[in-house]
Amino acid sequence: MEFKSKDFTDKQRVLKIRRLKVGLTGRPAAQPVLNEIDLDIRAGETHCLVGESGSGKSVTSLATMGLLPKDALEVQGGLIDLEGFEITNATPNQMRELRARRIAMIFQEPMTALNPVLRVGEQIEEVLNMHTDLSQSEAKKRTLDIMEQVHLPDVERVYSAFPHQLSGGQRQRIMIAMALVLDPDLLIADEPTTALDVTTQLQILKLIAEMQERHGTAVLFITHDMGVVAEIADTVSVMQKGRIVERAPIRELLTNPQEDYTRKLLEAVPNLAPRPPRSEAAAEDVLTVDRLDKTYGGGGWFRKSEGVHAAQDVTFTIAAGRTLGIVGESGSGKSTVARCIMRLIDPTGGEVRVAGTEISQLSRRQLQPHRKHLQIVFQDPYRSLNPRWTVARSLCEGPINFGTSKDEAMTRAAELMELVDLPRDALDRYPHQFSGGQRQRIAIARAVAMQPDLLVADEAVSALDVSVQAQVLELLEDVQKRFGIAMLFITHDLRVAAQICDEVVVMQKGQVVEQGPAGAVLSDPRHPYTRSLIEAAPGRHWDFANFRALSGAPTAQGATA
């Protein structure tokens, strides 16, 4: 894998942060949020800040922008210097001027950062009107020019579009255009591609690199994704609990990390090499999905309308003890399939057989006894447990519904806590007292309490930090082995799918484009869409866990990134 290896020592220093300390407002004695941060970025350099959630990445960027929420956080020491100008002492007016001209920022969610009732072109133009003396026509010309530069199609039309009329990728391009129109010295990008699909992410990363090349901008790039880091970084700072624990050029960091924490972080990063195939014991099929179909809309009282096919003609089976992954980008219909199987929504056609019973046409009442055969774990660990219920009550809910006595359910709940590696006394606590990873363990315990034949994991590890992600994947496997559960694993992340799935189904726009054993699909993709997904997976040539390039690359042969 090729890393960036340019030397920046002779370039001008754009941002200099020294011994920066940020703490809770008015409480200098409390544990600081940022502790003695040092950072240097030179013109043209991309500096990546990586770390798990809560490590202080975003606070660093907000401090640099002078945007710390005043009633919560304050700078308690150190200095931030932008080309000789000290940000820490700037007046609000100076900061406002600085933010537009010298530092710009792009965010994770372009939809919320853009004004929904103004045309996007006008929003870019407004930046020019506020900070330059350009005439109307010159400002418009400059706006169209920057929109060309970020490769928006048909700029005249996009100019007068509203944010909701554009795709997520296009909106992020608008944000980048807006950030760069005044040619700032420093661009801060806070997880700018996290909300995007992998193929769009790749395009946006390329765009940022191209714009940086053209304008010589220094970039502070914040991300949690090591793959993205490998693609774009010149230098990397690893943050943990408000400190920078390691800083190194990208190649050095990935091949020879010095700190234990960095090592741990890298070891947890999944790669695209599929797991070694498991022996296929002649197990029975637990789940059979046959020509499943879900159409939204359609029908209508007076006129037959087309409707939207959220899932069309989906067919697959999963045997006991095996894992099948459905991968695809947003809108591909992967979650629709999961929800149809769970009967959280009603399929419009096809069959779903779970443990021998066809359930797709059963009424709510008829379905009730079959519910215990299939369970689901959701993406968002903060919302999948009732916040008002103790863990014990959540764990007992299902078994009690199926006639288990309360005492028995409690005994079982205690055993389950052990199984998912949480202390027994956690039973009496409420969900908000746990971390995201712990909550996801509780959600898994709740599903397993039903002793299901099929476990559906709908993006179950997507909201978690990589190290926690690895642990939860391990737990899922452990549970699967122990109880011989069949697992349906829904994910947008091919790298995660490669780690856990025996078979893979690739979906696009509601249709299955490719399916087969994980090894075959990932190393020898047949469909162009699968190939483009694999090519877009960031850092796909690098084996992070072993600090070396990936051998026997499971990637599309002859593909260029």
Place this chain on the structure above:
Amino acid sequence: MTEIPTSRHSAFQVLTGLFSLPAGARIGAGPMIAAVVLVLIVLASILAPLYVPYDPLAMNAMARLRPPSDEFLLGTDPYGRDIFSRVMTGGRVSLLIGIGAAVVSVAVGLIIGLVAGFFRAADGIIMRIMDSLMAIPAILLAIALVALNGPSLGSVIIAITIPEVPRVVRLVRSVVLSAREEPYVEAAIALGSSMPKILIQHLMPNTLAPLIVQGTYICASAILIEAILSFLGAGVSTEIPTWGNIMAEGRSYFQLKPGLIFWPGLLLSLCILCINLLGDTARDLLDPRMKKREG
């Protein structure tokens, strides 16, 4: 001046601690005074029969329109009845109507709202009925009911409740509609929980906080509507003194005896002000997003 721990509390945590305020949450002086005043008025009204010096209904032709004195604390009305005794006793009925209307509206609205929010099939029909109920003005309905059944406590409470119920239904329905999309509710469906169980154990608790707030507003507006109705002569019969009908009777003697309007009016305004203030405070505590930005 916001305390950090408070802002860190999620809305969920705040709701969890519905009756035990989260650490660091502070109640200002205003709401505290309001609570004290309200408690005093309520106690004074409930205990009125124990301490008022005269029977509020007993007329005394010898002592008509007396000025305030040691004998008659606030003077007497045109029939020689003691104003102080009447005003304090009158509070009982006014408050009873306020609380009664609030409790009935919230209870009925909660049940209908839960059903409308959870069952798609019922939703359309229920909400159209609610829309048409909302179009009925409380005062006209009350006048019609009183004309049919004669003036009574029940008629007044029903007349106030009917137009309030749709507002509660809308509120509950909107909370249920958003809560039912929560993964934990879907997980409960997957765990085989029955519909009533999901409604009562998972969804209903979400509605309690906004309902408490709504309840205070209904209570205040019911007291006011009762006063208006009595003033118009369509309220509770004049044999039972309420703040509204005391003022109504005092209308024609206003210049001679302003106290007949002033004292019940003062208690009425104080009561409503306090209830609304407490409602606002509850809303701020329960929904941090509504809180005014300080500093």
